[in-house]
Amino acid sequence: DQQVKQNSPSLSVQEGRISILNCDYTNSMFDYFLWYKKYPAEGPTFLISISSIKDKNEDGRFTVFLNKSAKHLSLHIVPSQPGDSAVYFCAARGTGSARQLTFGSGTQLTVLP
């Protein structure tokens, strides 16, 4: 039973338009949510995060929204650029000794020129 789910394996968007990536979770004890970006043959890199006590966090073209009642978060990229094409992982931080992250299965974003 996956605690963090990304139900869309892939998403294609035109350059300049908005990309919206979605993530659902089941564990209400998660205290932080993070988005990672991964290019082929590289390790994931941190993109943006949000505390469970907030509903929005913005960093340049990237905004993350959290809806705690629905246990849902989304990442908005505006405007989308071809260099944004990558796999995006949603992750949630637990309360274990190492505050380990639980990851979703990822969404492949393709931004078309």
Place this chain on the structure above:
Amino acid sequence: NAGVTQTPKFQVLKTGQSMTLQCAQDMNHNSMYWYRQDPGMGLRLIYYSASEGTTDKGEVPNGYNVSRLNKREFSLRLESAAPSQTSVYFCASSGGGSTGELFFGEGSRLTVL
């Protein structure tokens, strides 16, 4: 600025062979992690070490052992490799910041025939 370094980057094994994946970080982080990435499964936690001298099982620990050699190094050992362990393995570290951000290595691609 090395960050997290993993070796080897590629390895092919025969069923039943053993091997060790090495990981070292130079950021003075307390916590270190081993994840595996499989298609459609995202990143799954194998083992983690909250601090030097401690290790704990993650979501998928069967068939693996780990050693936290010192604060810098965290190795993952496959004692008797199986085809189901064919995967890309990522080592990560965390300094325990407020967001729980992990820093990942570039990954090690392992194929078990």
